[in-house]
Amino acid sequence: MFLLDMILLPRFLKFLYLANFYNMRSLSSLFQAGGLLSDAGFVILDEDSGSSHSYKLSCSGNSWRFSINSNTGRVSYSYPYDLDTELISSYNCDVTATDAGSLSCTTALVISISDINDNSPVFDTSEVPVYITRYETVGTLLVNLTATDKDISGFGDVTYRLDMSSYNFQYFDVTPTGTLFVNKELSDFTTGDTLDLQLTAVDYGGNAGGMTVRIVFYEV
Numbered sequence: 001m002f003l004l005d006m007i008l009l010p011r012f013l014k015f016l017y018l019a020n021f022y023n024m025r026s027l028s029s030l031f032q033a034g035g036l037l038s039d040a041g042f043v044i045l046d047e048d049s050g051s052s053h054s055y056k057l058s059c060s061g062n063s064w065r066f067s068i069n070s071n072t073g074r075v076s077y078s079y080p081y082d083l084d085t086e087l088i089s090s091y092n093c094d095v096t097a098t099d100a101g102s103l104s105c106t107t108a109l110v111i112s113i114s115d116i117n118d119n120s121p122v123f124d125t126s127e128v129p130v131y132i133t134r135y136e137t138v139g140t141l142l143v144n145l146t147a148t149d150k151d152i153s154g155f156g157d158v159t160y161r162l163d164m165s166s167y168n169f170q171y172f173d174v175t176p177t178g179t180l181f182v183n184k185e186l187s188d189f190t191t192g193d194t195l196d197l198q199l200t201a202v203d204y205g206g207n208a209g210g211m212t213v214r215i216v217f218y219e220v
C-alpha cells in the first residue's frame with residue numbers, strides 16, 4: 001500500500017517556480033485587483049489524476065495580497081498594488097496542489113514585482129523668481145531647484161535641463177543636480193530685465209516635469 005501511495009502521489013515537476021508582476025499603477029485596467037502576472041507554469045506529475053488539481057496559495061503573513069485560480073494556478077493581485085508605496089518587491093510563497101483523491105503536493109513560488117516608470121518628476125512650485133544683478137560673475141551659483149519622483153527604482157532618478165535656446169545657449173545653465181549658475185557674463189542686461197527660463201527635470205525613463213525660473217535683474 002505504501003508503495004502504491006508513493007506512485008500515486010502528485011508532485012510538482014520543479015521545487016521552485018517564479019512569477020513576475022509589474023507595478024501597474026499607470027496601466028489602470030491592470031492595476032486593479034485581479035491584475036495580470038506572468039504565468040508561473042506549474043507542471044504536476046500525477047499518474048492517476050492527470051491534470052485535474054486544485055491549487056492553493058500561502059505566503060505566510062502576505063497571503064491576503066494575492067489570489068490563485070484554483071483550477072489554473074494563475075496568481076493575481078488581490079487589491080491594487082503600487083510598488084512605489086508598498087516598497088516590497090518580492091514574496092516567498094508555497095503552492096499546494098490537491099488531486100481528486102485528496103492527495104497533495106507543495107512547491108515554492110517566488111513572486112517578484114518590478115517597478116515601471118509610472119511617475120514623472122514634480123517640482124514643488126510652477127514658477128520661482130530669482131533676483132540677481134548684471135554683475136554676477138561666471139560660475140556664481142544662484143539657486144537649487146529639485147524635483148521629486150515617486151518611482152523607487154532608477155526610474156525615480158532625476159537630472160535637469162535648462163532651456164537657453166532663446167538666448168543662444170548662453171548666460172545660464174544648470175548642474176545635473178538642479179543648481180542654476182551663471183554661464184556667461186551678464187553685461188548685456190540692465191536693471192528691470194526679466195528672463196523666463198524653462199527648467200526641466202527628466203527621470204531615467206524619459207518622463208519629465210517642468211517649471212519656470214524668472215530671472216529678475218535689480219539695481220545694486
Ligand SMILES: [Ca+2]
Nearest residue numbers: 119151155203
Ligand atoms: Ca519616474
Ligand SMILES: [Ca+2]
Nearest residue numbers: 084116118151
Ligand atoms: Ca513605479
